[in-house]
Amino acid sequence: MEALLPNNETTRLHPGRTGTEEALRESEERFRSVVETAPDAIVLADHWGHIISWNKAAQRLFGYTTKEVLGRPLTLLMPARYRDAHQRGVERLRTTGESRVIGKTMELHGLRKDGSEFPLELSLSTWKAKAGTFYSGIIRDITERKQLQDQLIQTEKLATLGTLVSGMAHEVNNPVQGILGMAELILDEQDPAKVREYTLDIVNFSKHIAEIVHDCAGYARSNIREKEAALDLRERLTEAIKMVRRCPHFGHVEIVTQFQPVPPFLARRVEIDQVFVNLLSNAVQAMKGSGRLVLTTQNGGETMVVRISDTGCGIPEALIHKIFDPFFTTKDPGKGTGLGLSVTRHIVAKYGGTIGVQSEEGKGTTFTIQFPTANRMKEVHDGEADDCCGGRAAGACFGGG
Amino acid sequence: MERQTTAAAGGRQGRVLVVDDVAIVRKSISLTLTSAGYDVVTAEDGEQAIKLLGELEDPPTIDAILCDLRMPKMNGAEAVTYFRREYPIVPVVVLTAYPDVELAVSLMRQGVLDFLVKPVLQDELLTVVKRAVDQKAMRKDPVAS
Numbered sequence: 001m002e003a004l005l006p007n008n009e010t011t012r013l014h015p016g017r018t019g020t021e022e023a024l025r026e027s028e029e030r031f032r033s034v035v036e037t038a039p040d041a042i043v044l045a046d047h048w049g050h051i052i053s054w055n056k057a058a059q060r061l062f063g064y065t066t067k068e069v070l071g072r073p074l075t076l077l078m079p080a081r082y083r084d085a086h087q088r089g090v091e092r093l094r095t096t097g098e099s100r101v102i103g104k105t106m107e108l109h110g111l112r113k114d115g116s117e118f119p120l121e122l123s124l125s126t127w128k129a130k131a132g133t134f135y136s137g138i139i140r141d142i143t144e145r146k147q148l149q150d151q152l153i154q155t156e157k158l159a160t161l162g163t164l165v166s167g168m169a170h171e172v173n174n175p176v177q178g179i180l181g182m183a184e185l186i187l188d189e190q191d192p193a194k195v196r197e198y199t200l201d202i203v204n205f206s207k208h209i210a211e212i213v214h215d216c217a218g219y220a221r222s223n224i225r226e227k228e229a230a231l232d233l234r235e236r237l238t239e240a241i242k243m244v245r246r247c248p249h250f251g252h253v254e255i256v257t258q259f260q261p262v263p264p265f266l267a268r269r270v271e272i273d274q275v276f277v278n279l280l281s282n283a284v285q286a287m288k289g290s291g292r293l294v295l296t297t298q299n300g301g302e303t304m305v306v307r308i309s310d311t312g313c314g315i316p317e318a319l320i321h322k323i324f325d326p327f328f329t330t331k332d333p334g335k336g337t338g339l340g341l342s343v344t345r346h347i348v349a350k351y352g353g354t355i356g357v358q359s360e361e362g363k364g365t366t367f368t369i370q371f372p373t374a375n376r377m378k379e380v381h382d383g384e385a386d387d388c389c390g391g392r393a394a395g396a397c398f399g400g401g
Numbered sequence: 402m403e404r405q406t407t408a409a410a411g412g413r414q415g416r417v418l419v420v421d422d423v424a425i426v427r428k429s430i431s432l433t434l435t436s437a438g439y440d441v442v443t444a445e446d447g448e449q450a451i452k453l454l455g456e457l458e459d460p461p462t463i464d465a466i467l468c469d470l471r472m473p474k475m476n477g478a479e480a481v482t483y484f485r486r487e488y489p490i491v492p493v494v495v496l497t498a499y500p501d502v503e504l505a506v507s508l509m510r511q512g513v514l515d516f517l518v519k520p521v522l523q524d525e526l527l528t529v530v531k532r533a534v535d536q537k538a539m540r541k542d543p544v545a546s
Contacts, residue, residue: 169498174423174425177423181432205425
């Protein structure tokens, strides 16, 4: 590990003079070996946010030689959109000792020497020496993990779509039956008034079909690579209701909405839609065609709460701790991937939220999602964060607070 | 609950009960059948159909029942079970927008005459309804009109 050591304690060691010094030297060599062979990048910086040391994994990850980065600011390794917030965080930590991110793990983006970005997971800590406070960042390239997560979400979305499309058959084929019937009647109809009446029926029901296709296409088209945007959770819930109404088992479920205004939420629409459609379609299936589905949004100060309650069959106590496990399903073979709730929890956690469940067999189930209200919207408005920043602590990047 | 009677001369072909919750489906099928000489009575769901049958003559003069499956209140599968139990000589044809093979097999086992998937062409509809009405007539049951 090559380094610009500010006040390197090892310079005072004279190998071989005493057993203690020898032990220290060996200890330091072991430490260096561990750091150098670590698969994760390790970057050390001084209290000004300048790089004083990094390991080979960091060199491979960012593409710079050690010589090119030593003494350079950490901002070299981050996209421009993070830099102002980072500098403020460094300044805040240096002057007040305050930090919001030390000791935490965040998902952010790194910047390679060739200008390309990549998603990373950063664990940040500080340490003190005579020359002041220093930062240690352990950085893991999570490109592959993010791709797998995206694929999982996409897979689950397609499975959900399969269910919804079979429901759509009912929604579409009914008006098509009417349209076809009216068109065939027109062929033999001589009375212009009746021809006009039947034609208007055809026009109206064609519009109805267009609406159904539009709703479903919006969900199907939503792309996993789309950017984050300010979402109104009430609007997303309303759209999700439109989708699950097409479920084959929707039947006569009564829907009650109790929407309190909630602040805009910065997220990818496809992911939030997936969360709501998953939970609502599970609820509808649990009610087997009749019952009450209550959707609530609440502004709880630091969190905003979305609650989805059904009066369905409930979840047996023995199974409730398993429901978020991947591939766990109580549905018949071929009727569920068992990924829905697992994906749901993953998405909620990704946005810094939590999801909980309360259920009583035979009475119903309530899922409660809590999202942080301080969802970077302020940073977005200030131009400090960007929609590519996957971490919930954006604006508080490496070394920042 | 609606009733449409054909004005066609030469007598009616038979009386058909159409059960469907979608108004335009009821309307188009009723017009098609009345144009072909049938009497048509309609109901919006299974519950209303059963009520209607109870209000007609005893036994009701119905020659065929054309029934949707996904409907509010009482769904089609429950209604068909009721029709087959209470009026076993009246042929029932299922007309559904939601094709489900398992359900179709189950209903055919209950004695449903045919299982049509929407959208169905006028000719096919009339052929199946005629077969149902003819079957009822061949049974020469006193219930038949």
